[in-house]
Amino acid sequence: MVHVHGTLTHGKDSHAELHDHASADAVTSALALLHELGERVTAPRRAVLDALAAEHAHATAEQLAAALPDVHRATVYRTVERLAELGIATSMHTGGGTAYHLAVTPTGHEHLHARCRACDRIVVLPADSLQTAVERLGRARLFRLEPDHSELVGLCEDCASTD
Amino acid sequence: MVHVHGTLTHGKDSHAELHDHASADAVTSALALLHELGERVTAPRRAVLDALAAEHAHATAEQLAAALPDVHRATVYRTVERLAELGIATSMHTGGGTAYHLAVTPTGHEHLHARCRACDRIVVLPADSLQTAVERLGRARLFRLEPDHSELVGLCEDCASTD
DNA sequence: ACGCTACTGCGACTGAGTCGCATCGCACAA
DNA sequence: TTGTGCGATGCGACTCAGTCGCAGTAGCGT
Numbered sequence: 445m446v447h448v449h450g451t452l453t454h455g456k457d458s459h460a461e462l463h464d465h466a467s468a469d470a471v472t473s474a475l476a477l478l479h480e481l482g483e484r485v486t487a488p489r490r491a492v493l494d495a496l497a498a499e500h501a502h503a504t505a506e507q508l509a510a511a512l513p514d515v516h517r518a519t520v521y522r523t524v525e526r527l528a529e530l531g532i533a534t535s536m537h538t539g540g541g542t543a544y545h546l547a548v549t550p551t552g553h554e555h556l557h558a559r560c561r562a563c564d565r566i567v568v569l570p571a572d573s574l575q576t577a578v579e580r581l582g583r584a585r586l587f588r589l590e591p592d593h594s595e596l597v598g599l600c601e602d603c604a605s606t607d
Numbered sequence: 608m609v610h611v612h613g614t615l616t617h618g619k620d621s622h623a624e625l626h627d628h629a630s631a632d633a634v635t636s637a638l639a640l641l642h643e644l645g646e647r648v649t650a651p652r653r654a655v656l657d658a659l660a661a662e663h664a665h666a667t668a669e670q671l672a673a674a675l676p677d678v679h680r681a682t683v684y685r686t687v688e689r690l691a692e693l694g695i696a697t698s699m700h701t702g703g704g705t706a707y708h709l710a711v712t713p714t715g716h717e718h719l720h721a722r723c724r725a726c727d728r729i730v731v732l733p734a735d736s737l738q739t740a741v742e743r744l745g746r747a748r749l750f751r752l753e754p755d756h757s758e759l760v761g762l763c764e765d766c767a768s769t770d
Numbered sequence: 771a772c773g774c775t776a777c778t779g780c781g782a783c784t785g786a787g788t789c790g791c792a793t794c795g796c797a798c799a800a
Numbered sequence: 801t802t803g804t805g806c807g808a809t810g811c812g813a814c815t816c817a818g819t820c821g822c823a824g825t826a827g828c829g830t
Contacts, residue, residue, distance in 0.1 A: 485827075580739075587723075599750070600750060667786095681788075685808085
């Protein structure tokens, strides 16, 4: 439950909220990037970015909208879509809709997400897991694979062992 | 009333239809497999498998339903879901819903599908494109990657060159 | 502080996907 | 071949994610 209540990081963000600093930093840099790109920094957008940073896994627009009762559903949908267009967030098609997560990380540590088709959990994988495939396909002029946007599916170790 | 009239690979497929023999064979073996698994072979299922084989790319339940006006929408949805459960078809989450394709191929030539995020086309890739990743993740006990079910996303060569 | 215009809230609308139930017909046995 | 049981289908209403157009609001540059 994100619940970024009325005092939406009002003016100055000196007061660290309930979420950890890493998330706060990510939101800060995302907001800065937003501004640099000529986009307006509004309260709803701050709220969406905050919620996005608070979610450790991917979040769907629907989930975000539920977590942000003060932001209109349509606005959440438009916002995440715009964020994805700008590259501030990345999207991934999962069974229950399109899921988003922040692409901007101050530390810059990238990672991939895979979904277990049995328990539906999201597993974090090393960023370079698909490196060989990317290079091979690129060299063969077949496809410019973008691991961030891909949805890897399979079985997590837990589910695989209980087969 | 289903009424998928006579031209539906009735008994013998001596009359070459609009689709090639490979597709017909795939349908035949899929039907056989269906029977072996204790499932009933019905006219609607034949029709869905036929349509599935005729589609060279992935097809969504919606597309299949549109292509099969005599089969009820709900039946198409239930059928493809069941086929996926049985492993006769594989599913993939794409932007416009869940897409399916036949997993049973008589020739056994497997391949992967990737989606271009720009033109939304499906590109066919060599089956072993992710082999390295599969092995690496498996050896590291991180994830049992199943390339068939994964949705690879990126840019096809056409769109990449017009960037 | 002002004005432009991008962004938001709103609520109706669309269409994919689901569900319960009555009926049908496949598969197997006699 | 006919009979029978139960799984599959047709049906149509229902749910709900996602979209759209419009009017009002508020961010940002001046």
